[in-house]
Amino acid sequence: MLMPLLAALLIQAPAPTPLSLSAALRHGVAARGRIGEARAGLAEARASFGLAGRAPNPILSYTYTGDSPRQHLLFDQPLAWLTTRGLDRSAASASIRKARADSIVAVAGVAQEIRTAYFGALGARESMRLVGEQVVAADSLAGLARRRFEVGDISRFEYEQTAQEARRGQQLVSSAREGTRAADAAFISAVAWTDSVAVVADGSLDQELDMALVATDYSPDSLPIIVSAVADSIAQALSYRSVQRSRIPIPSLAAGSDWGDVGSPGQHFTVIGFAVPVPIWNSGGAEARQALARAGRAAAVARETRAEGVRAVAEARARLEESARRARFARDSLVPAARALREQALAAYRAGETSLLAVLDAFRSEREVVLAQIQDFLAFQAALSAWRALFGRME
Numbered sequence: 001m002l003m004p005l006l007a008a009l010l011i012q013a014p015a016p017t018p019l020s021l022s023a024a025l026r027h028g029v030a031a032r033g034r035i036g037e038a039r040a041g042l043a044e045a046r047a048s049f050g051l052a053g054r055a056p057n058p059i060l061s062y063t064y065t066g067d068s069p070r071q072h073l074l075f076d077q078p079l080a081w082l083t084t085r086g087l088d089r090s091a092a093s094a095s096i097r098k099a100r101a102d103s104i105v106a107v108a109g110v111a112q113e114i115r116t117a118y119f120g121a122l123g124a125r126e127s128m129r130l131v132g133e134q135v136v137a138a139d140s141l142a143g144l145a146r147r148r149f150e151v152g153d154i155s156r157f158e159y160e161q162t163a164q165e166a167r168r169g170q171q172l173v174s175s176a177r178e179g180t181r182a183a184d185a186a187f188i189s190a191v192a193w194t195d196s197v198a199v200v201a202d203g204s205l206d207q208e209l210d211m212a213l214v215a216t217d218y219s220p221d222s223l224p225i226i227v228s229a230v231a232d233s234i235a236q237a238l239s240y241r242s243v244q245r246s247r248i249p250i251p252s253l254a255a256g257s258d259w260g261d262v263g264s265p266g267q268h269f270t271v272i273g274f275a276v277p278v279p280i281w282n283s284g285g286a287e288a289r290q291a292l293a294r295a296g297r298a299a300a301v302a303r304e305t306r307a308e309g310v311r312a313v314a315e316a317r318a319r320l321e322e323s324a325r326r327a328r329f330a331r332d333s334l335v336p337a338a339r340a341l342r343e344q345a346l347a348a349y350r351a352g353e354t355s356l357l358a359v360l361d362a363f364r365s366e367r368e369v370v371l372a373q374i375q376d377f378l379a380f381q382a383a384l385s386a387w388r389a390l391f392g393r394m395e
Contacts, residue, residue: 018202053085
């Protein structure tokens with residue numbers, strides 16, 4: 001009763017939803033928390049622009065004294081912000097450019113993770129399919145060897161070899177199934193899938209393998225990682241200039257009125273003046289040195305990032321071109337040849353023209369070549385993902 005019940009439950013279980021690469025990218029980018037974090041950073045930078053160079057609120061004070069005039073109302077407006085407003089807003093604009101570039105890098109990074117998980121799931125399923133085919137072929141070979149053993153064409157040792165190969169296939173199936181389940185879990189996590197019905201990657205491992213690599217003409221400063229570093233360097237340099245300028249003692253404007261003079265009842269006296277900060281205890285030198293150090297560090301990071309970006313593009317291009325070449329050769333030459341050799345060896349064994357050792361060697365050779373082809377496909381897709389991530393592109 002238990003087995004029929006389990007079978008019925010499996011039949012009733014909803015089938016996983018197939019998800020193409022484009023759909024996986026759209027869902028993952030919309031749902032991943034890292035994208036929300038990047039968007040929040042950009043929103044914060046834009047809000048900071050509104051704060052930069054904003055005029056400070058004036059100070060309104062009222063005092064009452066025993067001497068005439070007794071009442072005093074004073075309005076004090078600082079003016080130092082006028083000297084730094086332009087620099088502060090320019091620094092905030094550079095920070096927005098940095099946040100925008102960081103957001104592009106975040107989106108491209110998430111897309112790269114999704115692509116890696118997507119093709120990893122496809123590769124695991126392809127490996128499991130290959131192992132399944134090998135197990136079926138090994139079982140067929142074991143049946144053929146048994147019939148030949150029964151009629152006395154081969155020895156018991158040779159028959160036991162085929163049976164052992166068939167039993168070994170069960171271990172390979174279990175290992176492939178484990179890898180597939182783990183890869184599917186990684187794919188679901190990468191696309192942030194939360195529905196009760198699971199999803200599976202739907203597509204082929206050699207997607208875009210035959211495309212021509214477009215020789216992208218680019219300026220190093222167009223790479224998002226370099227744009228971010230350069231913008232941060234500009235922002236820090238402008239902040240240093242702002243700190244330097246803020247060290248200039250700029251007066252604040254004071255205006256008000258006095259009244260309550262017993263000698264002039266009902267009259268108000270206008271008060272106009274200014275207050276100048278006196279740098280006795282500190283003159284802002286420590287703040288300036290701190291800002292200068294930050295600007296120097298940001299400039300050094302920008303130089304290093306530019307050099308790293310140029311190197312990364314050259315390396316990514318080499319990996320993409322060579323991995324594509326290996327994957328195409330494996331698909332178009334190595335795998336067909338390995339399958340043909342296995343079929344020829346099996347036909348020759350049925351006809352009694354070759355030994356079992358040659359057949360087993362052909363089986364193992366085909367398995368190794370096909371598994372290597374899967375790894376070549378995965379290497380190509382990883383290289384393509386890295387190439388696009390460098391330029392901040394999803395597809």
